[in-house]
Every structure is written in structure tokens, then in C-alpha cells.
Amino acid sequence: MPVLKRGLTPGERAELWQRWRFGQSLSDIGRALGKPPCSVFGYLCIRGGIPPALRRRGPHALTLTEREEISRGLSMGASLRSVARRLARPPSTVSREVTRNGGRVRYRAAEADDRSWEQAHRPKICKLAQLQRLQRIVAQRLQADWSPEQITGWLRANFADDPCMNISHETIYRSLFVQARGVLKRELVTHLRLRRKMRHSKNAIKEPRGRISGAVSIRERPAEVEDRAVPGHWEGDLLCGARSSHIATLVERQSRFTMLVKVKSKDTQTVVAAITKQINKLPLELRRSLTWDLF
DSSP: OOOOOSSOOHHHHHHHHHHHHTTOOHHHHHHHHTOOHHHHHHHHHHTTTOOOOOOOOOTTSOOHHHHHHHHHHHHTTOOHHHHHHHHTOOHHHHHHHHHTTTHHHHOOHHHHHHHHHHHTOOOOOOHHHHOHHHHHHHHHHHHTTOOHHHHHHHHHHHOTTOGGGOOOHHHHHHHHHOGGGOSSOGGGGGGSSSOOSSOOOTTSOOOOTTOOTTOOOGGGSOHHHHTTOSSOEEEEEEEEOGGGOEEEEEEETTTOOEEEEEESOOSHHHHHHHHHHHHTTSOHHHHHTOEEEEO
């Protein structure tokens, strides 16, 4: 079992969203990060399954290297104009930077850089939050069981000359699943065709739940397996219990001899490796004629 850790580091959060965008399952993401799937699900639900926008520094903002140069110049007693000349920056830029971060005596490059990053955070106001009429129309159409794609098409057809009354279906989905925007009520999610609790990745594998990809039907097994006349044919199954506990079963069809194998998780590699290890404990005579099916 992986060692569970409290919280996620910034690097782990970035890895979580990257794996989610690539369409990995909650179990796969949890194993990679050492977290149970329920914790991954809870973290994703906070953002409605929609990754937060990546923050980037402005092209004209002071860098940490430049702030280090300012700090070194101040410690050497250099004037702000001379520091600005070395950085090829206006003196007013250097002066404001030093003033807002404690002055010549208390200025520290790392602290100034962290403070600048935090103060630069400006949440973008959603278009639906700015335009009440558009918000009201979208909410009414959702209550009438229209899909976001239908609403977008209807707006484009009826308000072709008014850009303020046009909106993408992705923006509607984001406003529904990211409740922090505060523009569309959570209850409207129940009017969507697929009543999911969060937005899924477009790269996610879309398979019906409970179906095994590439499964072989039990009807296709040979006749000698069906009549149980020849020993050496085994059936395998996987039992799932509480708290993510799993047990693989192996049953010899003629004698009904049963072996139980405790497995750490239900992924294919773990189960096959555990069953293979258990089979290798059998006498060599039984292993030579052994064939087995998993259902």
C-alpha cells in the first residue's frame, strides 16, 4: 500500500491536473500520487474537474534575477539610478520597487518577488457575471433542458450582430461546474444530458461502466473446459471489499480446489502478477497442463 500524505505540493497538483487532462482514471492518479481515489475525486470536485488557468509573469515585470541585482546594489550603497542603468530599466521602476518593499534598508529580493507574485493575482470576471441579461437567458434555457451547445447556437442565430450576447458552450460548462464564479446555480447541472458532478477530460476513455475492454465471452471457451472431464482447467475471479481490499480467486473446475490470493489493487498488472506468483507454487505436473480463464 502507498504511504498516504497530507495535502498536495504544487508539483503534485500540477501532475494531478496533467494526468486528468490526459484522461487517466481516479485510481491511476491516486496510485501515482500516493492518494486514495476518493481524495483525488474531492480535490477535482472543488474545481468541477476544470484545471485552473496557468499563471505567468508579465513580459515587462521584474524578474528574480533583477531583484537580486537591486538587492546587491543597495547593499553596496549604490544609487537607484546606477542600479537602473545596469538593469536597463527606468529609475522610476527601481524606485517604486524599493519603496513598496521596505526601502533601502529592509529590501530583500526573495520576499519582494514573492510579494509581487501574490499581488499580481487578478481573478478574471466571467462574462456571465458582467452581463445580467445574458446570464438570465442562459439560465432559462438550461431550466428548459437545453444543452449548452444548443444555447450557444441559438444565441448566435438570434444575436448575430451583438457580441455581448454570444458565449461559448465551454464557458457555460465552466460557470456550472466552477461554483466559485457565482453566476449559475448548482441546481442547473441536473438539467444537463450527462448528469456528472464535474467536467471530464476530452481525452478520457469513454467506455460503458462495468464493461471490460477486449473481454472474451465465457461462451467461447473450449468444450473440454465446459464438461469438467479433464483436470487442469482453472477459473479466476476478483472480489472487491471495503476500504479498497481485493482478493483474487482461483478454482480448479474438476476438483473445485480453490486458492485465494490477496492483491494490493485491482489493476491488471498487480492482479496478474499475484496470480502468477500463486500458480508457480503449484506442483510442476499441474502447471504443465494448466489453462485458466478470467471472468
